[in-house]
Amino acid sequence: MFFYQTLSDKQITSLQKLTLPDAEVYFAPQFFSLEESDAFFQELDQRINWQQEHIRMFGKKLPMPRLTAWYGDKGYTYSGLYNAPQPWLPVLLELKERVEQASGKSYNSVLLNFYRSGNDSMGWHSDDEAELGEEPAIASLSFGGERRFGLKHRTRKDLKPVSITLTHGSLLLMQGPTQHHWLHHIPKTKRPVQPRINLTFRNVRG
Numbered sequence: 001m002f003f004y005q006t007l008s009d010k011q012i013t014s015l016q017k018l019t020l021p022d023a024e025v026y027f028a029p030q031f032f033s034l035e036e037s038d039a040f041f042q043e044l045d046q047r048i049n050w051q052q053e054h055i056r057m058f059g060k061k062l063p064m065p066r067l068t069a070w071y072g073d074k075g076y077t078y079s080g081l082y083n084a085p086q087p088w089l090p091v092l093l094e095l096k097e098r099v100e101q102a103s104g105k106s107y108n109s110v111l112l113n114f115y116r117s118g119n120d121s122m123g124w125h126s127d128d129e130a131e132l133g134e135e136p137a138i139a140s141l142s143f144g145g146e147r148r149f150g151l152k153h154r155t156r157k158d159l160k161p162v163s164i165t166l167t168h169g170s171l172l173l174m175q176g177p178t179q180h181h182w183l184h185h186i187p188k189t190k191r192p193v194q195p196r197i198n199l200t201f202r203n204v205r206g
C-alpha cells in the first residue's frame with residue numbers, strides 16, 4: 001500500500017494494492033467524495049459527446065453494448081475502430097490532473113464508456129495495443145451505478161478469477177505487467193443498476 005495527497009483538500013487517501021501475481025493493480029474505492037462524484041457524473045453525462053459505435057463481427061455490423069467517447073491529444077484504435085480525438089474539456093482536464101497526481105504518471109488521452117443499464121457490458125480483453133507501449137499505466141475512474149470488474153489470468157488456470165466492485169467515485173490503476181498476463185471485463189448483470197460512467201486515462205504514443 002502507498003499513500004498520496006489529493007490536490008484539492010490535502011487529505012491523505014490510500015490506494016490499496018491487490019495481491020495478484022504477474023500484475024500491479026491498485027484500487028481506491030472512494031477516491032472522490034460522494035458530493036464530488038455526484039457532480040462529476042452529472043457533468044460528464046451532459047457534456048460528453050456520447051456515441052453509439054458499432055463493431056464488425058462475422059461480417060455483421062453490431063452496436064456496441066455501451067456508448068463511448070474519445071478525448072485527448074492523439075487518435076486511437078480500439079476494438080478495430082479508429083477513434084479520432086476530440087479536444088479536452090475542462091472537466092476531463094480536472095480529472096486527468098487528479099489521477100496524474102495520485103498515480104505519478106501522465107496521460108494524453110481518455111476513453112469514456114457509458115453503461116446505460118445492466119444489459120450494457122464490455123467483453124474480456126486486455127489493453128495491450130502497441131500504441132500504449134510495453135507496460136502501459138491505465139487509470140480508470142467510475143461514477144454512477146456499481147458494476148463488477150472481473151480479472152482473469154491468461155494462462156495460469158490455478159489462479160481464480162478476481163472480481164472487484166467498482167464503486168461510485170473509485171479509482172482503479174493497472175500498470176506494470178498487468179495487461180500482458182491478465183484479461184478484464186465488465187459482465188452484464190440482471191440486478192437493476194443505475195447508469196455508470198467509466199473513464200480510462202491512457203498514454204498513447206506516436
Ligand SMILES: O=C(O)CCC(=O)C(=O)O
Pocket residue numbers: 111113122127140149166184185186198200
Ligand atoms: O468500464 C470499465 O470499468 C472497464 C473499461 C475498460 O476496460 C476499457 O475501457 O478498456
Ligand SMILES: [Fe+2]
Pocket residue numbers: 125126127184
Ligand atoms: Fe480495458
